[in-house]
Amino acid sequence: MAxxxxxxxxxxxxxxxxxxxxxxxxxxxxxxxxxxxLNNSSALDSTWLKGTHPCRNKWKGIECxxxxxxxxxxxxxxxxxxxxxxxxxxxxxxxxxxxxxxLSLENNSFTGRxxxxxxxxxxRSLFIAGNQFSGEIxxxxxxxxxxxxxxxxxxxMFSGTIPDxxxxxxxxxxxxxxxxxxxxxxxxxxxxxxxxxxxxxxxxHGEIPQSMSKFGAQSFEGNPDLCGPIISKxxxxxxxxxxxxxxxxKGNGSNASGSSxxxxxxxxxxxxLLVTIFFNKTKKNDQSFRVLGKDNLDEIVQVHTPSSHKRxxxxxxxxxxxxxxxxxxxxRGSLNGKSTDLIMVNEENGIFGLQDLMKAAAxxxxxxxxxxxxxxxxxxxxxxxxxxxxxxxxxxxxxxxxEVRRLGRIRHRNILPPxxxxxxKEEKLLVSEFVPKGSLMFLLHGDRGLSHAELTWPTRLKIIxxxxxxxxFLHTEFANYELPHGNLKSSNILLSSNYEPLLTxxxxxxxxxxxxxxxxxxxxxxxxxVLYQQLSPMNDVYCLGIVILEIMTGKYPSQYLNNHKxxxxxxxxxxxxxxxxxxxxxxxxxIATMKxxxxxxxxxxxxxxxxxxxxxxxxxxxxxxxxxxxxxQV
Numbered sequence: 001m002a003x004x005x006x007x008x009x010x011x012x013x014x015x016x017x018x019x020x021x022x023x024x025x026x027x028x029x030x031x032x033x034x035x036x037x038l039n040n041s042s043a044l045d046s047t048w049l050k051g052t053h054p055c056r057n058k059w060k061g062i063e064c065x066x067x068x069x070x071x072x073x074x075x076x077x078x079x080x081x082x083x084x085x086x087x088x089x090x091x092x093x094x095x096x097x098x099x100x101x102x103l104s105l106e107n108n109s110f111t112g113r114x115x116x117x118x119x120x121x122x123x124r125s126l127f128i129a130g131n132q133f134s135g136e137i138x139x140x141x142x143x144x145x146x147x148x149x150x151x152x153x154x155x156x157m158f159s160g161t162i163p164d165x166x167x168x169x170x171x172x173x174x175x176x177x178x179x180x181x182x183x184x185x186x187x188x189x190x191x192x193x194x195x196x197x198x199x200x201x202x203x204x205h206g207e208i209p210q211s212m213s214k215f216g217a218q219s220f221e222g223n224p225d226l227c228g229p230i231i232s233k234x235x236x237x238x239x240x241x242x243x244x245x246x247x248x249x250k251g252n253g254s255n256a257s258g259s260s261x262x263x264x265x266x267x268x269x270x271x272x273l274l275v276t277i278f279f280n281k282t283k284k285n286d287q288s289f290r291v292l293g294k295d296n297l298d299e300i301v302q303v304h305t306p307s308s309h310k311r312x313x314x315x316x317x318x319x320x321x322x323x324x325x326x327x328x329x330x331x332r333g334s335l336n337g338k339s340t341d342l343i344m345v346n347e348e349n350g351i352f353g354l355q356d357l358m359k360a361a362a363x364x365x366x367x368x369x370x371x372x373x374x375x376x377x378x379x380x381x382x383x384x385x386x387x388x389x390x391x392x393x394x395x396x397x398x399x400x401x402x403e404v405r406r407l408g409r410i411r412h413r414n415i416l417p418p419x420x421x422x423x424x425k426e427e428k429l430l431v432s433e434f435v436p437k438g439s440l441m442f443l444l445h446g447d448r449g450l451s452h453a454e455l456t457w458p459t460r461l462k463i464i465x466x467x468x469x470x471x472x473f474l475h476t477e478f479a480n481y482e483l484p485h486g487n488l489k490s491s492n493i494l495l496s497s498n499y500e501p502l503l504t505x506x507x508x509x510x511x512x513x514x515x516x517x518x519x520x521x522x523x524x525x526x527x528x529x530v531l532y533q534q535l536s537p538m539n540d541v542y543c544l545g546i547v548i549l550e551i552m553t554g555k556y557p558s559q560y561l562n563n564h565k566x567x568x569x570x571x572x573x574x575x576x577x578x579x580x581x582x583x584x585x586x587x588x589x590x591i592a593t594m595k596x597x598x599x600x601x602x603x604x605x606x607x608x609x610x611x612x613x614x615x616x617x618x619x620x621x622x623x624x625x626x627x628x629x630x631x632x633q634v
Contacts, residue, residue: 027072028054030093031062037090040109043080063627065099074102074125074630078469079412079476086112086133095119102630106130106152107412107473113137114158118145125150129176130411136160142169152176154198155411162187162199169193176413177202178222179348186226188212196498199223201348207235218497342431343401344420345408349382349433368491370505370512370520371427375434383434384419390427391516392508397423403510404430410477414470416494416502435502440547441490445556457591457601458634459499460551464604466501467493468626471544474506475537475622482535483509488543489522489560490550509535525559527614538616541625545611549574552605554588571612578609600632 028050035041035048047060054072055064063074075094082105089110094100103123107130114137117126121144134157142148142165151166154176161184162177174196175189182202189197190211197215201222208220208228217231227235344351365373371389378384395403400423410417422429437443440463443455455463471485478484486509494502509517518524523539549570550557558567577583583602584592591601607628610620620628 027097028052030096031059031072033093034090037088037093038082038084039088040081040083043082044077063102063630071099072097073099074104075100076102076104076472076626076630077108078104078127079107079130079473081108083109083111086110086115089115091116091119098122101125101147103127114141114153118142121145122147124148124171127152129154129156129413131156133158137163139163140165142166145169146171148172149193150174152413154178154180154413156180158182160184162189162204167191186212190214196500216497342420342422342429343404345405346417346419349419368520370487370508383436384431385434387430387432388427389430389512391513391520392428392511393425394511394513400428400511403507407507412470412473414466414501414503415473415506416504432504435494435496437495437497437499439491440493440495440501440551443495444490444550444554454499455551455590457594457597460591461600461604461632461634462499463493463495463501464548464551465629467503467544467547468629470501470503471540471622472626474503475540478507479537481507481509482537483507483521483523483539484537485540485543486523487521488540488547490547491560493547522560526616528616534616536616537622538619541611541619541622542616544622544625545608546570548604548608548611552588552601552608553586554590570608571614574605574609574612578606597634600634603632604629 031054032048032050035044041048044060047058048054049057052059053070054062055070061075061077061080062072063076065071065073094103100120101123102125103117103120104125104127106127110128110131110133112133113135114128114133117123117128118141120126123145124147126148127150129152133153136159139161141163146169148169149171150173151169152174155178158177158180159182162182164187166172166175167187167189168191170191170193172191172194175194176196176198178198178200180202182199182204184204185206186199186204186208188209188211190209197212197219199220200218203225204220204223205225206227208226208230210229212219213230215230220226220231227233363375365375365385367373371387374386374388376384376386392400400421404418404421407418416432416435418430418432420429420431422431438446467488471488474484485503485506487505488503492503492505494504496502509521509523512520522543523529523535526539526542528534528536529539546557546559549555553568553570553573555568555570555573556566557570559569559571561567574583574586577586583605584598586605587598587601592598594601607620607625610628611625613619
């Protein structure tokens, strides 16, 4: 009898011991199999542990279903130093994740041909930009990926023609193929669902179909052999028949005509060269400098941009030998032999300046907490912004060079990397690409007319998600920094032509003198920084929350102002609204008319409130904030 009782008591324990492992398995096994197929996955070792639950134990880079938190819905393995060969990647294991809808392997070091992601037929978003994938993509690769809404394979080394099957994805909304080596004629990708496309900086040729005109000229730049009304470049007969047989296969008369044409062209080229040489000699004393703008009548910003054949050049002018800046503090004479060139750290937009260096008059864009900004159009057609800083002496020249070059290597769709810098003890120049649409702050507050009306709820959600993804990348790339961004605010969020946000003025804390940091960086406005001078990545979370509340309410935050006189205290406003159960009243009237989305807008306001919790220990973490933001759909 006693034995029977003991057996009955043991049965529940045996059942529990049998069931417990099953609670931890399921989706962990396929994920671990995928991890094991990679060459380098050490960034996942600390959290991807066998016998634990990917969702409940918060595995790194794992997103879980909003309705059923036990199912993996997304892999956000962005910028983690992962590597592997595509042929060895265990995509079949990922296919066992029934709820997987979002896969991002951006900014890692994967190589080989495109993996068999097309086996994941339920994917809605696929991001593999910023790797080293190469080779041709089969024409029928995307045939079975009808659920795909967002695809980004930019900044790889893909070649061959763009797959026709992309034009058959009826749900595709965003497509980014830029900065690869795709060649051949322009494909027809113009389904009604498609809102954004970027085919820039490839090797495409021929006429751009008129049906793709809605995407604008910027989507096709960097393909010199493209033509058509969309890019204001007329097509010649050979452009529309570029795949025709060589002219040498025609009759003798054709050969003679072609030969005479070549001699005429050669004569024109020689004449142009002679004129250019003569012109250059007459301009000899003015070639080495470019004027970028003025702070006032006595002060001129000048940048020396090297030619494509000579990266280092020293010159002198009446204002002295300083080729980087003319200022009240500039000295005559040499600079102790130190280089005064503009140092390129990112040449994707070309090297500034051709052999015939011309002056480039500048437009003063304004002054901010960190310094003054100027716009200039270089002679190669690239528009740039030059920011000058006078309080960047925390590091010596070599350390400064290392830091800025690291920033120049960044490749992320929501980060604007610097293109070049100029170093001088008294002040520094940082040069970046000019973004025509301007800052989020301007669109929200600078013009309450047409520009503000463009900021619909879907557009604002897109901006918030882009900002969050950019911050996620920075918090991975600069995980060891006290302030991975340090100065996130709406004026430092630029918007591309399709409202993709680009973060600027990030990771500068290590460069700026401590005294100036307190005055210039918005992260110092966080409660813990104001009260205790405490800096941590949680400061960036607070700043993200301010941006979210600003976007959702349309109000200018008083937190941006040093004296808080003016603007709206959005943090106190949202706290009071939550307490009074009237959160919906805070939504910008411009978007509040979308009644079906009010609940989603309220959820975004709650996320903003969680990010701006005064006690940083109670504040939501960046990773969790990004996860919650990604869950919200239009």
